[in-house]
Amino acid sequence: MKQFLKATVTTVYIVFLLLPIYWLISMSLRTTNEILDTTKFSFFPRNITFDSYNKIFTDPTWYMGYVHSLEYVGINTMISVAVALPAAYAFSRYRFLGDKHLFFWLLSNRMAPPAVFVLPFYQLYSEVGLFDTPWAVALAHTLFNVPLAVWILEGFMSGVPKELDETAFVDGYSFPRFFFRIFVPTIGAGIGVACFFCFMFSWVELLLAKNLTRIAAKPIAAIMTKTASASGYELGLLAAAGVLTIVPGAIVIYFVRNYIAKGFALGRV
Amino acid sequence: MSAKTVNNKAWWLVLPVFVMVAFNALIPLMTVVNYSVQETFGDNIFSWSGVRWFQQVLQSDRFHGALGRQLLFSGLVLLIEIPLGLFVALNMPKKGFWVSVCLVLMSLPLLIPWNVVGSMWNIMALPDIGLLGKAVNSLGITYNYTRQPFAAWCTLILMDVWHWTSLVTLLCYAGLVSIPDAYYQAAKIDGAGSWAIFRYIQLPKLRHVMTIAVLLRFMDSFMIYTEPQVMTGGGPGSSTTFLSIDLVKSAIGEFDLGPAAALSIIYFLIILAISWLFYTLMMRNEEA
Amino acid sequence: MAKISIDNLRHSYLPFPNPDREEDYVLKKLSIDWADGGAYALLGPSGCGKTTLLNLISGLLVPTEGKILFDGVDVSRFSPEARNIAQVFQFPVIYDTMTVYDNLAFPLRNRGIPESAIDPRVKEIASMLDLTSTLHKRAAGLTADGKQKISLGRGLVRADVSAIMFDEPLTVIDPHLKWQLRSKLKELHQRTKRTMIYVTHDQTEALTFADQVVVMNNGEIVQIGTPIELFEKPNHTFVGHFIGSPGMNVLPCEVKGGKAFFAGQDIKTANTHKGSGQKCEIGVRPEFVNFAKSGIAAEIVKVADAGRFRIVETRAAGSSIKLLVPENQSIPTGKVNLAFDADHTQIYADGWFAGGKL
Numbered sequence: 001m002k003q004f005l006k007a008t009v010t011t012v013y014i015v016f017l018l019l020p021i022y023w024l025i026s027m028s029l030r031t032t033n034e035i036l037d038t039t040k041f042s043f044f045p046r047n048i049t050f051d052s053y054n055k056i057f058t059d060p061t062w063y064m065g066y067v068h069s070l071e072y073v074g075i076n077t078m079i080s081v082a083v084a085l086p087a088a089y090a091f092s093r094y095r096f097l098g099d100k101h102l103f104f105w106l107l108s109n110r111m112a113p114p115a116v117f118v119l120p121f122y123q124l125y126s127e128v129g130l131f132d133t134p135w136a137v138a139l140a141h142t143l144f145n146v147p148l149a150v151w152i153l154e155g156f157m158s159g160v161p162k163e164l165d166e167t168a169f170v171d172g173y174s175f176p177r178f179f180f181r182i183f184v185p186t187i188g189a190g191i192g193v194a195c196f197f198c199f200m201f202s203w204v205e206l207l208l209a210k211n212l213t214r215i216a217a218k219p220i221a222a223i224m225t226k227t228a229s230a231s232g233y234e235l236g237l238l239a240a241a242g243v244l245t246i247v248p249g250a251i252v253i254y255f256v257r258n259y260i261a262k263g264f265a266l267g268r269v
Numbered sequence: 270m271s272a273k274t275v276n277n278k279a280w281w282l283v284l285p286v287f288v289m290v291a292f293n294a295l296i297p298l299m300t301v302v303n304y305s306v307q308e309t310f311g312d313n314i315f316s317w318s319g320v321r322w323f324q325q326v327l328q329s330d331r332f333h334g335a336l337g338r339q340l341l342f343s344g345l346v347l348l349i350e351i352p353l354g355l356f357v358a359l360n361m362p363k364k365g366f367w368v369s370v371c372l373v374l375m376s377l378p379l380l381i382p383w384n385v386v387g388s389m390w391n392i393m394a395l396p397d398i399g400l401l402g403k404a405v406n407s408l409g410i411t412y413n414y415t416r417q418p419f420a421a422w423c424t425l426i427l428m429d430v431w432h433w434t435s436l437v438t439l440l441c442y443a444g445l446v447s448i449p450d451a452y453y454q455a456a457k458i459d460g461a462g463s464w465a466i467f468r469y470i471q472l473p474k475l476r477h478v479m480t481i482a483v484l485l486r487f488m489d490s491f492m493i494y495t496e497p498q499v500m501t502g503g504g505p506g507s508s509t510t511f512l513s514i515d516l517v518k519s520a521i522g523e524f525d526l527g528p529a530a531a532l533s534i535i536y537f538l539i540i541l542a543i544s545w546l547f548y549t550l551m552m553r554n555e556e557a
Numbered sequence: 558m559a560k561i562s563i564d565n566l567r568h569s570y571l572p573f574p575n576p577d578r579e580e581d582y583v584l585k586k587l588s589i590d591w592a593d594g595g596a597y598a599l600l601g602p603s604g605c606g607k608t609t610l611l612n613l614i615s616g617l618l619v620p621t622e623g624k625i626l627f628d629g630v631d632v633s634r635f636s637p638e639a640r641n642i643a644q645v646f647q648f649p650v651i652y653d654t655m656t657v658y659d660n661l662a663f664p665l666r667n668r669g670i671p672e673s674a675i676d677p678r679v680k681e682i683a684s685m686l687d688l689t690s691t692l693h694k695r696a697a698g699l700t701a702d703g704k705q706k707i708s709l710g711r712g713l714v715r716a717d718v719s720a721i722m723f724d725e726p727l728t729v730i731d732p733h734l735k736w737q738l739r740s741k742l743k744e745l746h747q748r749t750k751r752t753m754i755y756v757t758h759d760q761t762e763a764l765t766f767a768d769q770v771v772v773m774n775n776g777e778i779v780q781i782g783t784p785i786e787l788f789e790k791p792n793h794t795f796v797g798h799f800i801g802s803p804g805m806n807v808l809p810c811e812v813k814g815g816k817a818f819f820a821g822q823d824i825k826t827a828n829t830h831k832g833s834g835q836k837c838e839i840g841v842r843p844e845f846v847n848f849a850k851s852g853i854a855a856e857i858v859k860v861a862d863a864g865r866f867r868i869v870e871t872r873a874a875g876s877s878i879k880l881l882v883p884e885n886q887s888i889p890t891g892k893v894n895l896a897f898d899a900d901h902t903q904i905y906a907d908g909w910f911a912g913g914k915l
Contacts, residue, residue, distance in 0.1 A: 005360075006360040006361075006362075007360075007362075009356070009357060009360035010357065010360050010361055010362070010371060013357045013375075013434075013438075014371065014374050014375070016431065017374060017375065017377065017378055017431065017435070018374065018377075019393075019400065020389050020390060020393045020400075020431060021377065021389070023389075023392060023393050023399070023400045024389045024392060024393075027392055035398055036398070038397045038398060041397075041398060041403055043400070079289075082285075083285040083286050083289055084286060086282035086283070086285065086286075087282055087283045087285065087286040087287075089282055090279035090280075090282035090283050091283075093273060093274070093279070094273055094274055094275070094276040094279035095273045095274065095275045095276070096275065096276055096277045096278075096279040096280055096283075097277050097280070099279075102283065102287070105290075106286070106290060108541065109290060109294050110488070111488050111537075111540050111541060111544055112294070112537060112540075113491075113492040113494075113512075113513055113516075113533075113536055113537065113540065114492065114494070114513075115492070115494055115512075115513035115516045115517050115520075115533075115536075116301065116516065116533040116534075116536060116537055117297050118517060118520065118521065119300075119301075119520045119521065119526075119529065120296070120297030120298070120300040120301055121297055123300065124296055124297055124300070139292075139293065140293070142289055142290075142293055143290075143293045143294060146286055146289055146290060146293075147290070150286060200379065200380055203380065203382060204379075204380065204381065204382045204383050205382075205383070206382060206383050206384045206495045207494050207495055207513075207517070211521070220382075221382040221383075221384045221385060222384075224384065224385065224388065235392060235398075238388055238392075239388075239392060242381075242385040242388055242389055245381065245382050245385045246377070246380070246381050246385070248380075249377070249379075249380025249381060250373075250377060250380070252380065253373050253376045253377065253380060254373060257369050257372055257373050258369070449648065449650075451646040451647070451648060451650050452650050454617050454637070454644070454646070454650075455644065455646060455650040455708070455711075457617070457636070457637045457638060458615065458637045458638070458642065458643060458644050458664075459663055459664040459667055459711055460638045460664055460667035460668050461663070461667050462667070465663075465667060469652045469654065469655065469663075470652065473652075473653045473654045474653075
């Protein structure tokens with residue numbers, strides 16, 4: 001009985017989560033006529049059509065949006081984790097002048113509202129000629145992703161006994177060789193978790209991504225917003241584009257499903 | 270853990286992060302501070318204006334309104350999401366095949382771009398063709414979130430609950446599975462009921478993750494921009510104009526640099542102050 | 558308080574074990590009888606099934622086959638609460654947010670006992686455990702041994718508890734406190750006369766605590782006996798090895814006409830063996846090996862000082878034989894002759910004491 005109640009709670013919650021997603025998918029498979037004809041309202045689509053998807057995959061202004069998004073998300077994830085690795089090592093192993101202050105200052109950036117940074121970023125990146133490139137968005141997103149990566153990695157590294165380093169140095173490893181050959185593989189899971197969260201926060205952010213690009217690097221999410229207002233009520237197309245933005249996230253989750261709980265267990269998100 | 274060694278050369282390892290964040294956070298913040306104390310008439314001519322913009326912002330009804338709405342929104346969202354997330358986590362399976370299924374499905378909303386979340390709920394809540402809108406209207410309740418402020422609020426909160434409760438659930442779940450079995454076994458032997466187990470074992474052990482959940486949910490809900498912007502655009506009227514929406518409106522829409530910069534700084538300071546307050550309150554008993 | 562009987566108990570962690578496959582089972586057909594009020598130890602190496610057995614008795618696990626009886630009542634499917642037992646775990650389990658007092662009162666409050674009855678009981682147990690001075694402190698602030706005392710106290714506080722189980726309770730205790738806590742346990746057992754079952758892999762803990770020790774290996778009971786019996790008459794070469802430091806010398810031998818021969822010499826033993834076709838060994842503890850004028854020719858390999866005596870390692874006919882020499886006795890060098898004390902030299906066939914299990 002108790003088991004049954006528990007299962008019911010979880011099931012009801014998951015159904016609640018899936019309903020809007022279902023509705024989005026269901027809309028993306030309907031024709032515009034069916035969507036707009038309120039007399040034909042139904043839970044399941046009447047005539048399934050893939051027209052909307054077809055349009056997205058054949059129109060470069062649409063599909064390039066995905067390419068742009070993946071581009072800056074990829075660059076951002078790589079930069080964030082790459083610069084965070086040595087820093088996290090320093091924080092987990094050494095005490096140095098101003099270490100605590102630096103750590104808290106880093107974390108305080110996680111509390112900075114992106115809205116505050118939109119305008120200064122726009123000016124800064126225009127000044128250095130990065131505006132409307134994937135690099136602008138990638139760099140802007142490091143504002144919150146670098147502190148996050150440092151925090152997650154520091155947690156994982158602190159779990160690795162210091163004796164590992166000492167043994168390696170006694171065995172005559174140089175620091176870079178030790179770091180890349182021994183240490184990095186040891187905290188592989190941590191790097192995976194850090195990459196996951198960097199990917200996630202870069203992928204879902206729009207305010208900065210939209211305002212730091214115009215045409216050449218416009219992310220898919222921004223193209224959607226623009227299309228939604230420009231072409232009136234092409235809900236089917238909008239829904240299809242939305243469904244396609246869920247796909248990369250779903251794939252990534254599937255691969256890291258066994259690490260998610262661990263990443264959250266550190267309480268470092 | 271052995272004690273950390275003092276080594277100032279470690280600064281070389283932190284240097285890339287330092288340079289990166291300095292470039293990304295310090296320069297823009299300095300720009301903001303700069304604007305906040307100056308006046309401009311265009312053409313890049315600035316003159317010192319002291320704390321005028323701050324006074325103007327702090328005394329404006331527009332700011333008070335946005336701040337009030339923001340506080341109400343964050344408060345409501347926390348009140349719903351924290352208990353609900355905990356409740357769901359307590360009911361999740363602890364091992365086996367279904368754990369993975371639950372984790373993957375629950376993480377889904379977290380990985381959807383925020384504007385898509387907005388669009389999705391837009392489509393969901395449209396009164397004539399949305400599943401939710403149609404359902405509510407067919408119950409005999411007039412519901413139109415683009416016209417009724419109350420409906421707009423309910424929809425936004427429902428959307429945020431949909432979007433972020435999973436984060437609380439996942440955090441609590443991770444905290445729950447890290448409680449050793451021996452605690453539950455000892456409680457069984459001591460004859461504790463499920464309420465006593467929750468009150469004396471689970472809740473104390475979850476304090477740490479709960480603190481983080483509250484902090485994260487507060488910070489992120491306080492910075493919310495994209496979802497309400499896409500859903501309601503801050504309307505109807507200005508009934509859902511939160512701080513970020515207001516800020517972007519004045520900075521980019523109206524190019525009111527001085528007041529926008531002053532608002533930015535006030536905004537940031539409020540987040541820092543409230544986060545600090547939450548943190549101290551929730552960690553206070555830790556040392557006692 | 559109760560007499561505990563274990564009747565043909567078998568347990569497997571597999572959902573559908575094959576009853577004919579021994580390796581599917583972590584516990585293989587155990588039967589034990591424990592009298593009310595005794596102090597018992599379950600001793601064995603890690604992974605021998607002793608914790609599983611403990612959890613079966615306390616009701617945290619349900620046995621695959623067989624029965625557990627408390628005073629003749631089959632409790633195999635009862636919940637831990639219904640069995641009315643208490644358990645102290647390897648890592649201290651305390652309720653962090655409560656005071657020491659509330660921790661001790663918790664099991665009584667859960668059972669709806671009035672506060673007026675709880676108060677004297679908690680105070681009595683606290684004084685028994687030397688916890689009176691910390692009674693109103695937060696339990697989370699105590700040291701590991703203090704926390705273990707609280708776990709123990711939560712068991713003792715219930716007047717009607719059938720048995721108290723200990724699962725390696727001293728694992729996280731500092732070495733110098735282990736001894737203190739051990740003697741405290743012994744003292745409490747004598748005062749309260751509760752049935753106590755103590756699981757450990759540490760022979761010192763088991764031998765000092767228990768009136769009777771159950772030695773387990775690979776899910777089987779290899780011997781049940783008093784500490785002296787385990788020492789003097791190991792029922793299996795495993796017990797000989799596992800108990801005593803250094804362990805028993807086990808030497809391959811040939812048995813002809815009931816007599817054992819090692820290195821071509823006839824060895825006098827306490828038991829005789831009549832069977833054939835089995836692997837035969839002689840077991841003799843280092844305490845019962847002496848230097849002699851004649852006997853087994855051996856060569857000294859190493860001498861190690863162990864305080865009040867020295868451990869001398871010798872080699873004879875390809876086997877290593879250890880003996881203990883008191884510190885005041887001189888040790889010859891080079892080639893020596895060894896003699897075994899016949900009363901404490903046993904023949905083992907396929908590992909078991911020849912002539913039937915003891």
